[in-house]
Each structure stands twice: as C-alpha cells, then as structure tokens.
Amino acid sequence: xxxxxxxxxxxxxxxxxxxxxxxxxxxxxxxxxxxxxxxxxxxxxxxxxxxxxxxxxxxxxxxxxxxxxxxxxxxxxxxxxxxxxxxxxxxxxxxxxxxxxxxxxxxxxxxxxxxxxxxxxxxxxxxxxxxxxxxxxxxxxxxxxxxxxxxxxxxxxxxxxxxxxxxxxxxxxxxxxxxxxxxxxxxxxxxxxxxxxxxxxx
Numbered sequence: 001x002x003x004x005x006x007x008x009x010x011x012x013x014x015x016x017x018x019x020x021x022x023x024x025x026x027x028x029x030x031x032x033x034x035x036x037x038x039x040x041x042x043x044x045x046x047x048x049x050x051x052x053x054x055x056x057x058x059x060x061x062x063x064x065x066x067x068x069x070x071x072x073x074x075x076x077x078x079x080x081x082x083x084x085x086x087x088x089x090x091x092x093x094x095x096x097x098x099x100x101x102x103x104x105x106x107x108x109x110x111x112x113x114x115x116x117x118x119x120x121x122x123x124x125x126x127x128x129x130x131x132x133x134x135x136x137x138x139x140x141x142x143x144x145x146x147x148x149x150x151x152x153x154x155x156x157x158x159x160x161x162x163x164x165x166x167x168x169x170x171x172x173x174x175x176x177x178x179x180x181x182x183x184x185x186x187x188x189x190x191x192x193x194x195x196x197x198x199x200x201x202x
Contacts, residue, residue, distance in 0.1 A: 020106060021105060021106055021109060024137075025137060025138070028137070028138065029102050029105055029138075032098070032102055032138075033099055033102050033103070036095040036096075036098040036099050036102070036151075036154060037095070037099060039091060039092075039094075039095040039154050039155065039158050040091075040092045040095035040096050040099070042158065043088040043089070043091035043092035043095065043154075043157070043158050043161065044088070044092045046084065046088040046158075046161060046162065046165060047084075047085050047088035047089050047092065047161075049165075050081055050084045050085045050088065050165065051085060053081055053168075053169075054078075054081045054082070054085070057074075057077060057078055057081060057172070058078075073171065073175055074175070076168075076171060077168050077171050077172055077175070080164045080167055080168035080171070081164075081168055083161075083164050084161045084164035084165050084168065087157045087158070087160050087161030087164065088157070088158065088161040090153065090154075090157045091153075091154050091155075091157035091158035091161060094150050094151075094153045094154030094157060095154045095158075097150050098147070098150055098151055098154060101143070101147050101150075102143075105143075155199075156200075159196055159199050159200055162196055163193065163196050163200075166189050166192065166193050166196070169189070170182075170185065170186055170189045173185050173186075174186075
C-alpha cells in the first residue's frame, strides 16, 4: 500500500507546527482535564452503585422490616434510582467529551491562528485584565457554544445525580430502619450534601 505523501506548504500557507497555548490557558486546560477525568470516574462509579441499589430495591431481602410500606414512597425511591443512573451516565459521557476536546485545544487554536495570520499580518495577542474571567478566557480559545454546554451538562448532571443518590438512600433508610437511625443518618446526609447545594448555586 503506497504511503501518502505530505504536501509541502506553499508560500501562502502559515505553519504553526510548534504552537503552544498561552501558559495560563495551558495550565487551566490541564486542571480542567483532571477535573473532568474525576467527573467521568465518579459518575461511572455512582451509576454502577445505583444499578446495584436498584437490584436491592426490586428484590429486598427476606424479612426486611418496613416502617412505611406505602407504594408512593417505594415508587419515589425507585424513580430516583433510575434518574440518578441516567444523570450519572450523562455526566460520564459529557466528561469524556470534554477531555477529548480539551486535548485537541492546541491543534484547533493553531489552526485558527493560521487562518488569522493569512487574513491579517498582525498576530493575535492574549492578555488578561482584572475583569477577565476563566470562562471568558477559555471561550476566547475555543471552549464556547456546544462545548460550554457540554461542560455545564457534565457538572450539573453529576451534582443532580449525586443529590438523587443522597435523597433516595435517605428515603430508603426511613422506610427500612428505626427512627433513631433514620434521624441520625439524615443529619449526616444533609451535612455531606452541603458542597452539592453550594455547587448548584455558585
């Protein structure tokens, strides 16, 4: 099979083979890659845990006490389990897609710089002021539109999926366990969920 030959650049071509992102953008990108890697891993683990929990709900152990056996409560716990699975699967895939596009940022920006260089001889300069935010800086380097939505989708899906996990487990405890156990675990569940609530509003 013949080997494809690489086309030699013409005089009109602008080559950015050694292009690198501005250092602060590069370090921010590396941090985002680590964050979305963690999101994908955590979301996958939560989805797997929810699948196991769904089996427990559908096939409760023999002799399991039920303090509240109302069908509405059982249906609510089951619905939260399904919702948590879907949200965490979505968060995992969004995180994986963000890792993919963040890895392509240097190439995509080099390609964009080459186009700008052909149309304008003055290179684009990146600068940061006191009003510059992380979102605006990353948007200037390609993370906008669909990819901005994908980033928010990943984070919000993980947060809501985690909240569903906390709520459903708390409800399951109230259905199956003694009052004292339910009260204590609910307090700890609320305390553990404080970062989730803050992440949803900030």
